[in-house]
Amino acid sequence: MADEIAIRITVNGTVHERKVEPRLLLADFLRHELGLTGTHLGCEHGVCGACTVLVDGASARSCLLFAAQVDGARITTVEGLARGGAPQPIHDAFHEHHALQCGYCTPGFLVAVHELLADNPEPTEAEVRDALSGNLCRCTGYVNILAAVLDAASRLRASGQRPALR
Amino acid sequence: MAHETTRGWVGRRALRIEDDKLLKGRGIFADDLHLAGLLHLTFVRSPHAHARIRAIRTERAAAVRGVVAVFTGHDLAARCKPIYVDVIFPSYKAPSRPVVAVDVVKFVGEAVAVVVAESRYVGEDAADLVEVDYEPLRAVVDVEAALDPAAGVVHPDLGDNVLFKGKFATDKFDAAFASGDLVLRERFRSTRVAGVPLEPRGCVAAVEPGRGTLTFWSSTQIPHMLRTAIADLVNVPGLSEAKIRVITPEVGGGFGTKAHVYPEELVTAALALELGRPVKYTQDRREELLTDIHARDHIYDVDVAVGRDGVLKAVRTRILTNAGAFPSLPFGCTLEPTGGARMLPGPYRLRNYAYETYAIATNTGPSGAYRGVAQPTCFMAIEGMMDRIGRALGIDPAEVRLRNLVQPEEMPYVNVVGVRYDTGSYVAALRRALELVDYEGFRTQQASGQPRDGKYRGIGIACFTEVSGTGAPGFRARGLKRIPGFDSALLKVEPTGAVTCVLSTAGAGQGHETTFAQLIADELGVPMDVVTILEGDTTGGPYGSGTFASRSVVTGGGAIVRAGAKLKAKMARIAGHLLEASAPDIVFENGLAFVRGMPGAKVTLREIAENAYSMSSKGLPPDEDYGLEATDYYDPPLVTMANATHIAAVAVDPRKGGIEIERYVVVHDCGRVINPMIVEGQIHGGCAQGIGQAVLEAMVYDADGQCRTASFMDYLLPTIKDVPAMIVDHIESPSIDAAGGFKGVGEGGVIGAVPALTNAVADALAALGANVNSTPLTPDRVLAFIESAAQSRSAGR
Numbered sequence: 015m016a017d018e019i020a021i022r023i024t025v026n027g028t029v030h031e032r033k034v035e036p037r038l039l040l041a042d043f044l045r046h047e048l049g050l051t052g053t054h055l056g057c058e059h060g061v062c063g064a065c066t067v068l069v070d071g072a073s074a075r076s077c078l079l080f081a082a083q084v085d086g087a088r089i090t091t092v093e094g095l096a097r098g099g100a101p102q103p104i105h106d107a108f109h110e111h112h113a114l115q116c117g118y119c120t121p122g123f124l125v126a127v128h129e130l131l132a133d134n135p136e137p138t139e140a141e142v143r144d145a146l147s148g149n150l151c152r153c154t155g156y157v158n159i160l161a162a163v164l165d166a167a168s169r170l171r172a173s174g175q176r177p178a179l180r
Numbered sequence: 181m182a183h184e185t186t187r188g189w190v191g192r193r194a195l196r197i198e199d200d201k202l203l204k205g206r207g208i209f210a211d212d213l214h215l216a217g218l219l220h221l222t223f224v225r226s227p228h229a230h231a232r233i234r235a236i237r238t239e240r241a242a243a244v245r246g247v248v249a250v251f252t253g254h255d256l257a258a259r260c261k262p263i264y265v266d267v268i269f270p271s272y273k274a275p276s277r278p279v280v281a282v283d284v285v286k287f288v289g290e291a292v293a294v295v296v297a298e299s300r301y302v303g304e305d306a307a308d309l310v311e312v313d314y315e316p317l318r319a320v321v322d323v324e325a326a327l328d329p330a331a332g333v334v335h336p337d338l339g340d341n342v343l344f345k346g347k348f349a350t351d352k353f354d355a356a357f358a359s360g361d362l363v364l365r366e367r368f369r370s371t372r373v374a375g376v377p378l379e380p381r382g383c384v385a386a387v388e389p390g391r392g393t394l395t396f397w398s399s400t401q402i403p404h405m406l407r408t409a410i411a412d413l414v415n416v417p418g419l420s421e422a423k424i425r426v427i428t429p430e431v432g433g434g435f436g437t438k439a440h441v442y443p444e445e446l447v448t449a450a451l452a453l454e455l456g457r458p459v460k461y462t463q464d465r466r467e468e469l470l471t472d473i474h475a476r477d478h479i480y481d482v483d484v485a486v487g488r489d490g491v492l493k494a495v496r497t498r499i500l501t502n503a504g505a506f507p508s509l510p511f512g513c514t515l516e517p518t519g520g521a522r523m524l525p526g527p528y529r530l531r532n533y534a535y536e537t538y539a540i541a542t543n544t545g546p547s548g549a550y551r552g553v554a555q556p557t558c559f560m561a562i563e564g565m566m567d568r569i570g571r572a573l574g575i576d577p578a579e580v581r582l583r584n585l586v587q588p589e590e591m592p593y594v595n596v597v598g599v600r601y602d603t604g605s606y607v608a609a610l611r612r613a614l615e616l617v618d619y620e621g622f623r624t625q626q627a628s629g630q631p632r633d634g635k636y637r638g639i640g641i642a643c644f645t646e647v648s649g650t651g652a653p654g655f656r657a658r659g660l661k662r663i664p665g666f667d668s669a670l671l672k673v674e675p676t677g678a679v680t681c682v683l684s685t686a687g688a689g690q691g692h693e694t695t696f697a698q699l700i701a702d703e704l705g706v707p708m709d710v711v712t713i714l715e716g717d718t719t720g721g722p723y724g725s726g727t728f729a730s731r732s733v734v735t736g737g738g739a740i741v742r743a744g745a746k747l748k749a750k751m752a753r754i755a756g757h758l759l760e761a762s763a764p765d766i767v768f769e770n771g772l773a774f775v776r777g778m779p780g781a782k783v784t785l786r787e788i789a790e791n792a793y794s795m796s797s798k799g800l801p802p803d804e805d806y807g808l809e810a811t812d813y814y815d816p817p818l819v820t821m822a823n824a825t826h827i828a829a830v831a832v833d834p835r836k837g838g839i840e841i842e843r844y845v846v847v848h849d850c851g852r853v854i855n856p857m858i859v860e861g862q863i864h865g866g867c868a869q870g871i872g873q874a875v876l877e878a879m880v881y882d883a884d885g886q887c888r889t890a891s892f893m894d895y896l897l898p899t900i901k902d903v904p905a906m907i908v909d910h911i912e913s914p915s916i917d918a919a920g921g922f923k924g925v926g927e928g929g930v931i932g933a934v935p936a937l938t939n940a941v942a943d944a945l946a947a948l949g950a951n952v953n954s955t956p957l958t959p960d961r962v963l964a965f966i967e968s969a970a971q972s973r974s975a976g977r
Contacts, residue, residue, distance in 0.1 A: 035301070051208070051209075053205070054209070054378075054379070056378045058465060059465065059893070102203075105204075109196070109203060110195060112860075114203070115861060116433045117198070117201075117202030117689065118378040118379040118432030118433060119378045121205050144901075146899075147900055148899075151378065152377055152435070152897065153433055153861075154864060155865045155866070155867055156898075156903045157906060158864065159900065
């Protein structure tokens with residue numbers, strides 16, 4: 015393509031330099047150019063939250079961003095949240111509370127929860143509901159997601175950890 | 181998973197085997213599959229509900245760089261046979277559906293052409309350049325209006341819009357109805373909704389060069405039936421099931437939506453075979469909302485005759501279901517009308533019953549089997565009548581139910597349409613739920629006047645039966661011949677002692693890998709962590725129905741129990757041979773075979789397997805075959821009936837029409853529970869979908885048949901702010917008819933939540949004289965109920 019734009023993006027700590035079409039969505043760049051298919055597309059119009067990633071530490075819908083828009087940014091995807099070997103209180107809490115079923119919305123939830131608990135280590139139930147109200151799940155009914163997030167917060171506090179947002 | 185004693189994996193909250201990959205973003209869903217040379221399909225879709233296609237011009241689209249080909253309906257008619265759904269009822273008639281419309285479109289979103297391109301971006305560019313000259317025709321949209329052919333006929337070759345009419349009445353029904361002291365009549369209506377899994381549908385087809393074999397990955401719940409459909413309907417010489425392998429990758433929710441064969445799947449398979457390159461189709465959300473099956477656009481007119489004591493004498497109903505433009509494969513359009521009619525008697529002792537039930541074609545999206553099928557609405561109807569009986573006679577609605585429920589001593593009970601309820605806990609579940617929700621306390625507080633916040637409080641009960649684990653006789657009773665009814669398990673011990681089970685079921689997030697591993701661990705006496713479950717792959721295991729309609733633990737579980745017994749018998753014979761004991765004296769525990777009463781004498785499963793696979797000098801008993809595996813099928817009885825009671829307490833804001841759910845209790849009975857954590861997850865998720873149907877979701881078509889809700893801005897799914905905390909309790913009444921004692925649980929949540937919430941809002945607004953009889957109870961509709969009550973009060977004054 016004639017009008018490709020050169021971009022340099024750091025994804026999960028790795029620098030990627032590519033030429034992209036201006037209209038290439040960040041979600042498609044991550045999924046199809048970089049093979050990071052953990053970021054899921056549920057609506058492609060910014061409502062469901064499945065495609066949520068961190069852009070310079072703040073959550074964003076990768077279906078509403080062009081890859082060219084985040085030139086120079088640091089992106090964290092669900093693959094980047096799961097660091098080998100280290101304790102993962104948020105992941106563990108999701109597992110132990112059965113806070114996922116099909117797992118399609120889960121990456122977006124995990125990213126949103128990392129951001130929430132980095133900003134607010136001791137959220138109330140209402141604050142968790144507010145923070146996650148932009149992520150849709152069709153399987154769990156959210157009951158166990160809420161329990162998992164509150165438990166993850168208390169585990170993180172007990173261990174003196176805060177989620178790293180890179 | 182730690183090595184623990186294998187005694188009693190069933191009943192434990194084992195954590196899920198599935199979670200690790202999903203939490204790390206490593207689950208592979210259909211759209212995650214990348215194959216070299218992959219082509220992408222983009223469908224051009226009709227903006228009209230009903231129109232003649234005068235001409236289609238594809239030249240501009242075909243000229244776009246990166247476009248490989250463009251096909252119209254006429255082009256594809258030569259490549260795929262139309263979809264026709266056999267239903268064995270004399271009154272059934274149905275159209276054939278071309279995979280892409282030929283000459284006429286019949287609903288908004290129906291495909292009129294398909295672009296094959298090197299990328300999805302290019303495909304979408306080109307799709308916009310396909311020029312279609314439509315001549316709009318009159319659309320028929322409303323289910324009741326469509327009864328009259330003068331309103332327009334969707335399929336002129338069929339004469340009218342009645343695709344199916346079913347009729348039933350017990351002996352001397354009219355006399356029984358006339359014996360009632362009181363007759364109540366109501367019309368209930370549920371608005372169209374859809375399953376809306378978070379993962380839209382997707383599929384990938386790849387052909388192995390030279391051999392012509394097709395590997396087909398699809399986000400389907402029915403891999404075996406899909407394979408048969410591809411073999412039947414894709415017109416390629418020499419193609420047969422033997423050359424088709426269907427695989428389900430991770431599937432991001434199904435809820436029945438993905439338990440259908442869709443035209444796009446057939447087109448994807450046909451074009452991969454034709455072009456000799458892998459082909460992918462991934463829906464976007466708009467396509468998902470427009471073209472995946474819809475459900476529950478139903479009207480129930482119900483008449484009940486009761487005694488002064490509130491006991492049912494007779495019930496009559498007329499049910500209209502909106503089939504949409506086409507029946508869906510394999511469920512046709514009879515599932516909703518027959519389901520609603522046959523399930524409406526529910527857990528009640530009803531002996532006099534009559535129904536008429538219809539499936540009506542309209543120019544709207546095709547209907548199909550969405551979680552719960554007709555049950556949320558038919559229980560809204562009968563449970564709504566229970567409350568109305570109570571209000572009319574001054575009897576508490578809980579008491580009305582207690583007087584009508586099938587009592588424990590009446591079990592097993594054969595209901596009025598011939599369905600056997602083998603075991604159940606109808607009275608116990610209601611009593612337990614009343615206690616957990618503090619029903620008496622609520623009523624006392626309610627009677628003392630409304631709280632000062634100006635909101636009206638109400639409480640709603642839903643007692644219901646949940647059809648699960650339907651076998652072949654159950655599907656035949658509903659006219660369906662394309663659905664086998666049984667499922668299968670191939671259970672084997674590998675040479676190293678690992679246990680593999682290939683099932684014909686196909687999960688979409690329900691946790692089958694964990695649930696079935698728990699069951700197998702107990703059936704064979706092995707540790708859970710040596711068991712691997714393989715499902716959703718038509719190669720490697722025998723045929724079966726798949727996963728839908730709360731069936732997998734009944735049918736797959738039953739198949740495991742039966743295959744497990746055969747396999748364990750062979751394990752015991754070989755162990756007996758090795759230990760010089762007789763097979764009946766062998767017991768298995770934690771992967772070891774012991775001789776009963778001789779704790780020192782034991783062999784490992786691996787030693788048994790090595791002998792079975794001739795890797796050891798001791799060999800096999802005389803006349804024993806090599807190998808260590810067993811296959812079996814399980815076809816459950818007519819249906820396997822689970823039950824539950826849901827009770828919801830709500831606060832309704834009469835100024836804004838908003839509803840808050842203040843208490844929510846579920847007492848559920850799905851027989852023998854394998855994993856309570858997973859069962860509760862099914863209930864939570866089902867309840868959330870029921871809450872959606874009751875207060876948020878509506879698939880809206882306007883009078884011209886235009887869909888007004890083809891995005892998540894318009895079709896509102898429940899969020900974490902809409903679903904309350906809930907108390908879930910289990911009662912276990914193991915099935916005595918179904919192998920293993922299991923009953924299904926997948927649909928109960930949605931079935932109970934719709935009537936419980938509707939009744940709660942109705943109870944809250946009864947003080948105002950409002951007659952709440954339809955869903956969804958969105959703020960505007962709640963205000964309309966209040967307004968209409970105020971108008972009838974002032975008119976009566």
